[in-house]
Amino acid sequence: MLLEFKTENFKSFLDEMDFLMTPAPKQKDLEYSILEHKIGKKTYKGLCSAIIYGSNASGKTNIICAMDVFKEIILKGNIRNSDEMRSPNISERKLELIPNNLNKLPKPTKFYIRFVEQDLLVEYELIIDLGLFLDKSYQRKIKFEKLTINNKTIFERTENIDFFDLKVIEQYLIKEFRKNEDSAKALARNNLNPTELFLTNGFKMMFSSKLVSFILEWFEEKFIVIYRADATEIKSKLDNSKGGTVFVEHTINEAAKLFGINSNALGYVVPKDGGEVQLCSIFKDNGIAIPAKYFESYGTVRFINMFPLILKALVEGLVLVLDEFDANIHPMALMNIINIFHDDDINKKNAQLIFNTHNPIFLNANIVRRDEIKFVERDDNTHLSTHYSLSDFKTAGHRGVRKADDYMKHYFLGRYGAVKDIDFYELLEKFINDISEVE
Template sequence: MLIEFSVGNYRSFKEQVTFSMVAANLVAKDKKLDENNVFEIDDDLKLLKSAAIYGANASGKSNMAKALGFMRWFMINSSKETQSTEKIGVEPFKLDTETEAKPSFFEIVFLMNNKRYRYGFEATRDKVVSEWLFYVPKSRETKLFERKEDNIRVSKTYKADGIQQKTRHNALFLSVSAQFNVQIAERILDWFTNTVKVVSGLDDRRYRGYTVSCLIDNENKDEILHLLKKLDLGFSNVKVKESKFTLDSLPNQLPDEIKNFILKNVEKEAISVSVQTIHLKIDRKGNSVSTELFDLDDQESEGTQKVFALAGPLVDTLKDGKVLIIDEFDARIHPLISRAIVEVFNSKETNPSNAQLIFMTHDTNLLSNKLFRRDQIWFTEKNRYGATDLYSLAEYKVRNDASFESDYIKGRYGAIPYIGNLNHLLDSHV
């Protein structure tokens, strides 16, 4: 389970922001929100099942998802997919002379096997400046390792002596430890690989392959089809067709280099996959008489294609209690579908494994005290320095029965664009 995530330029009050899934000590308007939207870890810790992040364009919403996505990738791959001369893919804050030379800061707090872990690192484009891993075996936080550039101190529990010298300046010690079979590191990276997913709602086609593979392998197939039917996308079923093709069967007008690229690493033949939706055909009396197949790519809307692409990750997340972060959640899908997906996560019945959904959105229809507690609503806003401020609605003195959507549009919580006078936009004399 995700507890907190922090990112920014370390020790800079202007730059570091923290997002938390810890439930605040408040009472929602409807007690059902507390019963459904919150789950208890122990007497001292309750977590949220979902959270929405709002803000104007260019306010930093997407950067939160990108930062977590980069952190996840760097943890998993820095020891095996980077060379000693490669730059680290961090982006320093360039609008402040004080912070532009400082390292970027990443820290995440999470639950794995019922234990709380806190892991983080600081890095510039050239090197990892510091890195740390702590956990709570019983009641007190205990250090597993701590790094200051090339100086890495390891506890006996971590069992990684001798690996320090094998760690490059631009690689994470955690990642190197996993490469050398340190069990704690392996479990953490396995948790991040399989439990935390970061999805772009504008680039969702890349996730369609996962949904298709689930349908082919019958993994969560029934649940995926059930979800697609319940979201009223206009079709009754889905058909996935696999076709084998060889180099000779490709169109003659296709350049040889493209043919070779398509069949790269395939000796004789490859497999293409097409997805078709099944629609009912009716007669004059309204009776269904047969079915018609529509090609998902050519004959279905972009919104339908997006929901199909997300169906696999959504079901997988719900079924196994994982964490799903979706940027541009509302792009190309109807507000009622967005709301239905959120309601699935905010439910004991449909989310018994306490999966977590975090999304960035502009859809103010979801800003409702009937859907969210105040601590589930977050805002991003650029401050006077051009940096992102991140804050929760729980920080405001707001009545639980207030109209969150109306007050947000009126600017009472900030995080909206302040649009100038456009009356003379086309007046050439102004």
């Protein structure tokens, strides 16, 4: 369960951006739809969902991009560029795109994450120096790295590395570690690589491969960040299946019927020539199957491609982060999915859903909590983004936010910011007049 994510000097976010997935303090009428995870005697609380609003080019996608890039850095274990394309996010592979482009001098980029999984509260902070925007030749280095487990610092890295009380992770330490503890610490201090994470390299090899594997597994399997969700295609686990096979998944087809598809079935087809698995429309009368993109609407294909992720999230308790999740999908279907994430009887594994949107229909106290409504605003003068939550506003006064308020109405009136008054009239009038004068 994700509790918090921070970044700094990441694209349009020059100052620290703190994305909280914990309930806002001292908020009346908000004691509902809370996830709970107990470790020992302490209970950690999290939000079921977060919906990010803001104008075009405000920086909404940059939050998701930062999560995606941070995850990729953790998994590959270094801050070097990569040729491997794991997602449409080019910033994953070319880190020189990360620093804010207005910087005159290099400023470090910061990442921080806090999550709970099983019996561990994990906090990890990474500060990296990538130079200026688009500087490919800059000598990158890790300036700071810190791992904390259950509120106890395990190690802290600057130019050197300090180790603290390792008793909190005693059960995760490598066998015979205590006998060689001093040697391991000395070896670690003398072999720091400026571009490699100590967590996934030295610490994993000499201190605790079990703990690091646990953390990496959470990032790989539980923290699912989908950049450009409109380009996502779920192929299930069929890539190694026999050619010429057709798979029809009952739950997905039942969901498709509820979505409005009743004249045909949907299934995954493995071509005989060993090509890529395709989502197909399958016609029951004659058994013909054609690619769904040729027969179904774009919104339908998007929904069917995304629905397995929703199922997986609920069954396994994933943190599901989606860029433009709602594009081309009917709001009624989306509202129902959000309600399911808020339902304790279905969401038993503490799954979380985070996405950005332009659809104001979710600005409703009957759908989400105030602290689940997030905003991103970009300053017209500085061109920098800021992030805040609806729960950051007081509950009294002229700008106060109450549960009974019409959030959508007040948003479009500009009470919460993160919205622009866009008027193309003058521009188009001038264009038309100029064309008329030429003619």
